[in-house]
Amino acid sequence: MADDPYHLRTLESIDDFTRVLDVLAAAFGEDFPAEDLATTRSVFEPRRSHVIEHDDDGMVAHAAAYTREVTVPGGVIPAAHVTLVGVRPTHRRRGLLTRLMAHQLRDVREHGEPVAMLWASEGRIYQRFGYGIAALRHIIPGADKREIRLNRSSTPEAGRLRDASPEQVRKDLQQVYERVRPERPGWSSRDENWWSRLLDDSPSRRQGYTSRRALLFEGPARVDGYALWRRKGDWAETGPKGEVNVAEVVAATPEAYLALWEFLFSVDLARTVRYPFAAPDEPLRYLVNEPRALGDRVADSLWVRLVDVPAALSTRRFAAPVDVVIDVTDALLPDNAGRWRLTGDATGAACTPTTDAADLACDVADLGAVYLGGTGLGALAAAGRVRELRPGAVAAVAPRFGWHRAPSALDIF
Structure with missing residues (x-):
């Protein structure tokens, strides 16, 4: 079998910024005006930018994140703001995006950010990687x-x-x-x-x-x-x-x-x-x-992905006291999978592993969807995405994830 011609690496220098833009211009089918590049360059973080390079064609795929905070119900937490994701058209359908996104999620977790978030060019893309619709505009x-x-x-x-x-x-x-x-x-x-x-x-x-x-x-x-x-x-x-x-x-x-x-x-x-x-x-x-x-x-607007389930759920607050066991699946980050007992209220929360019987079962993407308090747990249950394992659990838990202000976003990143 021939050696894999694709190699994934993390950038180390801003000198690669122009090459990144060339990949994105090809992926999105648009040119970037030169006068716009200075401010884009000023927020670019090379060490949070991951690329895949081809032996013959050079840089062919890219995904990055910005180091910022986001407001969640009851607090402000670090969150990876995922951005600048693209693959050259001549190198699509080869699993490059999957490699990049899986690598990025592990990197986000290592940075100590419990959640990642993004604006989706196409929602069908990012649901594959555990992102759920968390806010509307x-x-x-x-x-x-x-x-x-x-x-x-x-x-x-x-x-x-x-x-x-x-x-x-x-x-x-x-x-x-x-x-x-x-x-x-x-x-x-x-x-x-x-x-x-x-x-x-x-x-x-x-x-x-x-x-x-x-x-x-x-x-x-x-x-x-x-x-x-x-x-x-x-x-x-x-x-x-x-x-x-x-x-x-x-x-x-x-x-x-x-x-x-x-x-x-x-x-x-x-x-x-x-x-x-x-x-x-x-x-x-x-x-x-x-x-x-x-x-x-x-x-x-915002799609949210829980990268560290216990850390994410314990850092937000809840509109009313909650005590629930959730069975979570996560195909990309196995540490998130399993049963978690979530307890909390408006003053604090804790999320710990448990062997107790689960009240609800869902994928990590559904936890991302409800995380900011804008997507209803009941709506996800009605769509068959959240399964009720204890009768009455959805009706009891759903209001707890809500908040007095709906999530929104003012700037696209």
């Missing part, structure tokens, strides 16, 4: 603001709105985001490099819109909220038909949230408002007088 594609009015239930709190260039108020943006992030499952940490990447406003990123603006709500003591947005002008025979495109709205108080959206729905010469990253429980839906006019549609 609501895309508001272009709400007609003439059909919508925001309802006030009280007198507005003293404060004012301020317009600025995002870089001018970067510290204010960071301060608000860090105030809100610990309460929002699915939100990721952002160091200085990630803020630079987020705020990068090179022309290739604008897609016909204006440069990005920051709208701040200044409360009595400090900045309590912000919106990042752009606009696009357009005209019809009947008059203006411009668009407001909102990247994110982060507010520490209801007053700030309402004031920001009131402005965004009142921009002159604009007829529609687009917001592609609304949360499943987005408060805007309960502020407008006609929710159907938002026209939102649902898409998946």
Whole structure:
């Protein structure tokens, strides 16, 4: 038998960054504008990037992760943010992706990260490796603001709105985001490099819109909220038909949230408002007088994979006391397989191996799906993915995995 011409290794130097991009350009069928590469390069971590090289063709496959934290119900934990995964079209169907993903999961576990998460180019790919849909996003594609009015239930709190260039108020943006992030499952940490990447406003990123603006709500003591947005002008025979495109709205108080959206729905010469990253429980839906006019549609966002089952389940909190034995299967990480007793509440949790009879049985992907509190255990049971081994176990346990805020995500990595 001929020697295997494919060799897996971990990168050691940023010097390989250009070769990685060449693989990804081939895999995704798109070029990367040169002006966008500086901020992408700044967050690239060579020692978390794994490649497969061919004896004759060089680098043909790649998978990486970013070292970040994520908010989970009741806490903030380290999480591998999996990214930049691709195989050259000429080397597909040879098991290269499976080799890479299995190797990466072992590496994530060695890094002490109990979970991995990603945005899936195609969900069918990552279910094979134990990832489950853990968060959804609501895309508001272009709400007609003439059909919508925001309802006030009280007198507005003293404060004012301020317009600025995002870089001018970067510290204010960071301060608000860090105030809100610990309460929002699915939100990721952002160091200085990630803020630079987020705020990068090179022309290739604008897609016909204006440069990005920051709208701040200044409360009595400090900045309590912000919106990042752009606009696009357009005209019809009947008059203006411009668009407001909102990247994110982060507010520490209801007053700030309402004031920001009131402005965004009142921009002159604009007829529609687009917001592609609304949360499943987005408060805007309960502020407008006609929710159907938002026209939102649902898409998946974060897919989560438990890499270390006991560590992952013991680091999140539970809406009500839970005591359950779960029989878990995991084809790629055998240490996760077996029966685990999970006990916990809103103050703490523990997950330990046990020989007791199981109440529920599921694959590790289903634990990933319920992990952030957004996917219902009952829905998975109805789909036949979670099996009830003790009558009544699903009804007793399902509410415990929920949380008071639905998981969401503001930035694609």
